[in-house]
Amino acid sequence: MGKVSLLDLQKKKEAGQPITMLTAYDYPGAKLVDQAGADIILVGDSLAMTVLGHPSTVTVTMEEMLHHCRAVARGTSQAFLVGDMPFMSYQAEVAEAVRNAGRFIKEGGMEAVKLEGGREMVAVVQAIARVGIPIMGHLGLTPQTTTKLGGYKVQATTATTATRLWEDALMLEEAGCFAIVLEAIPAPVAEVVTKKLTIPTIGIGAGVGCAGQVLVFHDVLGLYDKFVPKFVKQYANLWQPIVTALESYCQEVTAGTFPTADHSFKMDEAEWGKFKEMVIPPEYHPSTLSRVAMSEVKKMKVRI
Numbered sequence: 001m002g003k004v005s006l007l008d009l010q011k012k013k014e015a016g017q018p019i020t021m022l023t024a025y026d027y028p029g030a031k032l033v034d035q036a037g038a039d040i041i042l043v044g045d046s047l048a049m050t051v052l053g054h055p056s057t058v059t060v061t062m063e064e065m066l067h068h069c070r071a072v073a074r075g076t077s078q079a080f081l082v083g084d085m086p087f088m089s090y091q092a093e094v095a096e097a098v099r100n101a102g103r104f105i106k107e108g109g110m111e112a113v114k115l116e117g118g119r120e121m122v123a124v125v126q127a128i129a130r131v132g133i134p135i136m137g138h139l140g141l142t143p144q145t146t147t148k149l150g151g152y153k154v155q156a157t158t159a160t161t162a163t164r165l166w167e168d169a170l171m172l173e174e175a176g177c178f179a180i181v182l183e184a185i186p187a188p189v190a191e192v193v194t195k196k197l198t199i200p201t202i203g204i205g206a207g208v209g210c211a212g213q214v215l216v217f218h219d220v221l222g223l224y225d226k227f228v229p230k231f232v233k234q235y236a237n238l239w240q241p242i243v244t245a246l247e248s249y250c251q252e253v254t255a256g257t258f259p260t261a262d263h264s265f266k267m268d269e270a271e272w273g274k275f276k277e278m279v280i281p282p283e284y285h286p287s288t289l290s291r292v293a294m295s296e297v298k299k300m301k302v303r304i
Contacts, residue, residue: 004039004080006112006134006178012039012211013200019179019212021202022220025051025068029217030075040202041079042114042214043069045086045144049226050218057143058087062100065089066108073109082136083110087144090115094127101128101135114181116142118168122175129176137172139165140206141184152229154205156185169193169201181214182206184231205231 012019021040024030025047033041047068048060069083083104090097097115104110112134115121121137128135140155156162166189169180179200182190187207194201194210203210215232218224222237252258267275 003078006080009039009080009179009200019200019202021212021214023047023214023217024072024075025217027071027075030072030079033217034076034079038079039212040082040214041072041076042082043072043084043108043110044114044216045084046216050216050224056146060086062086062089062103066103069104069108069110080112081110082112082114083108085113085115090121090124091117094124097124098127098131098133101133102131105133112136112178114138116144118165119171122171125172125175125177134178135176136202137169137177137180138183139168139172139180139185140182143183152184154184154186156189162186162189165189166193166196169197173197173199179211182210205229 009019011017019040020038021042022033022036022038023042023044023046024033025043030041043065045057045060045065047064048054048057051068052060052064054060065083065086069081073081085097085100085104089100101113104113113128114136115124116138118137118139125135125137141152143152146152156165162185165185169182172180177199179202180193180197181202181204182193183203184205187209190201190203190206191209200211202212202214204214216224219228219232220235222234222239223242225239228234249258
């Protein structure tokens with residue numbers, strides 16, 4: 001399987017072949033997602049919550065996003081890479097948005113950027129596209145503006161709001177987006193938008209009618225302990241098995257059963273003998289050490 005390109009994604013949309021997209025935030029995560037065969041890896045600003053422990057996505061910075069993007073880029077050989085532009089990295093000024101988008105490509109190793117918003121972001125999308133940077137849009141539930149939306153709620157649930165979203169999607173396509181994420185909107189609305197657009201839609205809580213699907217890495221694997229959104233299917237629940245494994249390690253270290261000889265290195269017997277003669281008095285040889293009071297051992301001037 002070769003490197004996924006924008007042309008490959010568009011061909012999948014036209015052929016009715018679903019596009020697979022997952023988030024990743026570090027080198028091992030990227031290696032796993034890439035090996036699984038995902039078409040797109042998104043370095044999402046959701047890392048603010050899943051990796052950095054913040055209560056929302058808005059606190060993550062450009063520098064933090066670029067740090068994680070570089071790690072993901074090093075772990076990816078096949079998937080198409082998209083970096084999520086963080087809150088206030090593109091909303092204030094168009095020129096600043098273009099510069100920050102460029103940093104994702106030049107410094108972060110990404111192949112495209114993603115930003116949230118509809119008609120209000122058209123000028124930004126046009127400017128970024130003008131310099132040759134591919135852009136993925138994001139409509140519906142936009143986590144960076146959940147305060148304005150009244151929280152994490154399903155969007156486009158009325159004829160008026162659904163029509164507005166449909167119009168926004170058309171505007172983003174015309175402005176230059178190569179794909180649009182549709183989050184937490186009614187499945188019939190997402191299907192209509194998908195059929196109307198030439199470019200792919202990537203759904204998350206938007207039904208099966210989208211051109212592709214995306215989920216968060218930690219949600220798929222059961223590694224996020226705060227909550228599980230309704231639209232998430234956990235394909236594994238690795239939290240407790242990992243805790244159990246780490247508990248076993250701590251218990252074995254405490255009990256003195258790890259490490260064993262199998263996990264230790266040996267020394268040539270002749271060299272060991274010379275070493276003992278040079279620095280270790282006979283009474284402190286390991287074979288007799290257990291019979292020596294620790295208070296005496298502490299008087300030694302060498303570490304054994």
